[in-house]
Amino acid sequence: MSVGGTLTRRSLFVGATAILLSGCAATARPTPKPVVVEPPPPVKGSVPAMYQAMPNEPFPIPEVNVSEVDPKFWRQEVDYPTQERPGTIIVDTPAKYLYHVLPGQRAMRYGIGVGREGFAWSGRAVVAYKRKWPRWTPPDEMVARQPKLEPYSIKNGGMGPGLKNPLGARALYIHKDGKDTLYRIHGSPEARSIGKAVSSGCIRMLNQDVVYLHDQVRDGSPIVVIPDPSKAHLAKS
Template identity: 45%
Template sequence: MLTRRSFVALGAMAGLVACAAPQIDTPDVQVAAPIYPPLPDFYDAITTEPFPVPAIQEGSLAPEFWRQDVVNPWPKYAKGTIVIDPDAGFLHFIKSPDVAIRYGVSVGAAGFSWQGTARLQFRREWPRWKVPATMIERQPDLEPYSVANGGMDPGPGNPLGARALYLFQNGVDTLYRVHGDASPWELGMAVSSGCIRMLNQDVIDLYDRAIHGASVIVLPSLKPQGLEAVY
């Protein structure tokens, strides 16, 4: 559970955590691509949504990050609890004392990560992205998407993707989200501005299972710098 002091620190950096897509310089290094088995059908394109959800490209997603039932590592947690392991890059949804659904995620890069227990306050389909004022101070070009201006319209290009789960503590919005629009290559890595990013196919599945008021637990990193950060 976050202490009052750490929660205050969390609030101080709230302007940094607008869930924006990471800006990454990719090194010009040629590496042999791994060979993965064919993807499950649930990573096909989704055509029943208000906006297109493209299929995940074959060969782009390691099997360990596929959505799958696993033995529940936390059998004492209530059904619906969400547990995020930032070092492993996994999100678990507790189905029963015996079974959890495991999803691949990316997490906050160095300086943007957090840990503790929050409450799933509400969920949104194709949410608007409302950029905090403190982030606009650093990136004035985002001013059209401010809270005052109503944020960014949902759809392709919105960094929250197809769904968002909003995390609160003590009735206060933490400004951290579990949301979609992740790329397969980033799963298991620390790349985002604090939020937990999922594939759109997976966040839609999680959204349909999520329970209002459930606990969302982000485990502390056991690595000195957490996951390898990408900048």
């Protein structure tokens, strides 16, 4: 067979293959629009990049023990229809979620730990200011309940920053009508507290999450704290 003949058969073969492939492409179903889904359960021994160690912090933050955090409480962007303007923080106390509202009816969602019964706070306020590696000064009422905290009282200057500081790596300070509510959004190394009611009123987050949130929020941003209906009579508004 001549070279020309070989090329002709090859051309016919390639052409036929192209027709078949184009036929598959023409009859394929359109790609469905992506939807937000819960992250898969963690593979044993694996840690998502967002929860890995942060060695460059002034006090290096260890990786999160993700086995102690239900995957539904991992940080993720979700659809979130709301009338609140972008930049608003919404704390859904009953669901144990914090939403930072984004444009386009979207929000970044975080799992949180909230106040125990009797210490819950709800209402509208603002994030007056933020602090990296803040000092912790328990209010006098807390010191009265827990005398062992006296060394860290306001008069004694509080507790210095560090991994053992209850405010963790970052804190957002909540004010209402120009006054400090004494409630904070802050970090915590206690992964197992996320999704539970464990703190004395403050809103706690994983340290990695509060570092990320801190960088996204501006001073003066509005915050809305939704009360737990079952404890509405105990909430301070």
